[in-house]
Amino acid sequence: MSLQTTPERMQAADLDGIGLDDADKALFALRKQIFGPDADAALKALYGHRADFQDWLARFYDIAAQGLANRSAELRELDAKRVYTPDWFQKPHMLGYSAYADRFGGTLDGVRQRLSYLSDLGVTYLHLMPVTCPREGESDGGYAVADYERIDPRLGTMQDLEALASACRKHGISLVSDLALNHTADTHEWAQAARAGDPVYQGYYHCFPDRQVPDQYEQTLEDVFPASAPGNFTHIAEMDQWVWTTFYPYQWDLNYANPAVFGEILRIMLVLANRGVEVLRLDSVAFMWKRLGTDCRNQPQVHHLLRAFRALTRIAAPALALKAEAIVAPEHLTAYLGEGKYAGEECHLGYHNTLMVLLWSALAEGRAERLTEMLRRMPAPPANTSWITYIRCHDDIGWPVLDVDREAQGPSDHVRFLSDFYAGRVAGGFARGQSFQTGDDRAVHGSSGMLASLAGLEAALQESDETAIDLALARIRLLYSIIFAFGGIPLLYMGDELGMLNDYSYETDPLKAIDSRWLHRPDMDWKTAEMRHDSGSIAGRVYDMTRTLIACRADFPALHGDTPSRPLSGDNPHIFMMRRSGARGRLLLLANFAPNPQSVTIKAINAARFRFPLQDRLTGQTYEGSGDLVLGPYDTVWLEEV
Template structure:
């Protein structure tokens, strides 16, 4: 490093060292080698900084000057599997113009690091963190793609599986071979005594095809902790060497040009007897160490926490107390996604309004990741307390949602599939694409024009909601075209047992060619979503720092929400039924939206002295027209 680079690193060192020491002390402060472990982590950060390419160092400086870059209203995400979207990384590069046309500024490529052969949990069983899946290309291809995306104004996000590795990973192979150093990388037990004690309070993630949380490894005659599948071995973060290895991996990926890391399964990273081994304080401390050291070496990188937990346990992943602004910048708003689907099935917004009103805001400098669908199943995370507050039984409502979206409920428009039915708890999750869950598949089967129209309206409604809510909206690949459930996964023995592949279709580029043909439902959906994205980019009131205030509209079928900050105010009204609905004129004025209003979705003017009318599944984004 030259003198200037050394001076920059020293400034960062002085600023962030306390933020390294505080959480690290909470993890390993009682160890005799604490100082040596700290020195090792700092050395890893220094080496990564020295190796950071000049273009990425300039990116770090640019991000420092615009710390809210990811909160801008123009930030819109797109999530896809490399092979299913474009074949390989070179193919993804060739599809950048498509992403630009849609208005995407954030591309999340689903797991692309080298997985184990065969069944691999959709790529989340990684056997080498330093290699790309050979079917997708090479690390050089990834680096070139990141550069090409960055030059087109698109930030690259990739997954890093922090909680576990594949059993084929070199660390696991050495552990099986009897190497005591690597046996400390995992939770290995000689018998069932400790596993049985832990199991007393542990839930099951995959009760159907991977019951329990421990697997017997005959090759080394040990029980290993496997929260997810038997081939995914949980890492032992009580060993500081594991934390150092993962930090080195984080900074390696940052230096390839990755700008956002989706940290997978972070809630599970610390184990404690007599708990559910989720959301432990030490899991937060691990993330805080990663965050502080990344700010030394690659401050342009931000973290997205994959923590699908209750809202009260989710907010701390964005930092709290002494760790405010010092953990992750982005977290999935799973509850909002669930409440959208709940309101659509129930045709009432009372539960959603109540639940969101009682949800705390994100800390300043952080953002939700809002989404309608993703690669995973939908678990009905409706809290019993919220359901009871609006006169519902949480248990019965969750059962209703499972019945509705699996198509079992009389009159349901959805075509989904039950995933992981747990008879002990009654829990039933749901698989299916957005379009199939929103009724498009059933409508096409029946060749029903009216139902097709309503399904398209539902799809646009859901996208309008995530685009207007507080955070970064992310589209799941194919949803912008209305792709339906893909049952071809049943022909692949490695996939057939996991019906989540139902909603992981291959991109239909022939259908995409019809996105400009207004006679097709494909074009209606694509152009509708694209138009809303372009509108969002020109609405300062939708900056992620603008608070989101759910409001009662005096109509149980119409959801209301105000986005407000010094940048402006926006009133969102959304009809969650297939019938025309109205909102009383006085209610709009009560919310201080008076005089002439304009709907930014359609560009139409209306006044607050008239009753506000909404067509089936219509969404209005209302702004007050400034007096001239």
């Protein structure tokens, strides 16, 4: 792979040289006319102060033109389809599934051979954890990328990725791939060139000759992994410089103040899109811009970068969707979808991390007030965008988002309680998990564990307690019912649809033992999957429960992404109430977070602007309004007016 760096090495080429025919030139010109002003404004805000700005701007458009020229006929057809159905990712039948390729299918070809399992489940969106080539040894689960344009050889080749993406489309599934935006591995060729002393590539990163400037930054920075990787800078002996390493010493932060970095990443985005990737999960977007005197997260320049990426990829590959992995405080989250005059002009999708954390908090407390209050304070997502709603993922449950209003140092008592609860350290608690990056009072970070284990199924099975098993299954259904109804694409994490439990084998692997997140990164249990249609097995009960929710959601127009979600304050603190209401239909969700029956008054339901009789879409049961509506332990209903 050739290295592209300065304008001298990235000379602008005319469209004939790029390979566009007359029809493509006209298409490029039309799209540039529509989306170019957005790109120009964002890029000018970032790089307009440079004397060579126009040269760089021309080069960025050349990269977009080359991306269009490389687009296959199959992908051009998808582009046209998505232009006419821009709400494709907002439709209620959308269902996500997230997995490590090796742990699900062994290789990319193995994943391809398992697509019928996913389509039978109802999956329309498949996110495979990093498949590009990682550094050898420690790689942060693959997020330390050594080569963006080569597949991890243990998984296959770029041709295998292309074949998988095409097969996914035939199954009605959009393939999602990670793109680590904030950093590369220290073994990436850019980093190797920097380490060897090349000043051009040292400019791709944040390099400092001594600790003077890093120490100034550290005054306002926080540690992401305080227990295992304290500090934000690493000394590189070969070049006797300090390099910015937000996450781990082997992950070097990219310097987006250098337009060459923007150009490289734009090109890589289009390379992956032209291999058939339909959604790019943009990893660690909140950290992309550094500014002295700040925490170097959520800076305004990050949003300029995202708007520029969005506009230029729309010119080359309109079918491509961008998804923000921004694990940030609730007040910053919606901004990654665009806000104000730029609403809907950044990422199409964003992880609703706040919802996920709040659900686990409410389950531990047995109460819904905190869930309701924090969600009501969040702005609605812009039109033509959607959330990714999820219960578990490959990462930990990060508790600090619950302390956004706290000025004192260290975690709140509530955060400490949650960390202890989900590590099984609270007497009478049902959860079985482990703490992540938790040490002294200022280092409570998160919790690890599979959904079923955290919800109590592991403990119940160990005790052979049928009542506890029923309660654990009710908790799982409760959580799923909310993410399926909330608004966005619900995302299942591999194995959760079968009730798979924690995998403690990681503790014997020296490369994984320091990272408790491997507790919830098991190999797919295909033997258990074969039992998914056995209604007498645990796997069958979880699978059937999940499929019922999927089916209820898929043909329910009120759950289209453009129908607003509104959490409501009811008269029972244990009950979460949410209204979806719009031109496509209405839904009232009620969810009991308590381990005992709870009632909702007729007055509260009327205050939600719903009138009896009401029917539960999940069970078909009708409520006439002759008395309070009673929900059993961890029960949930989706109510419609009849």
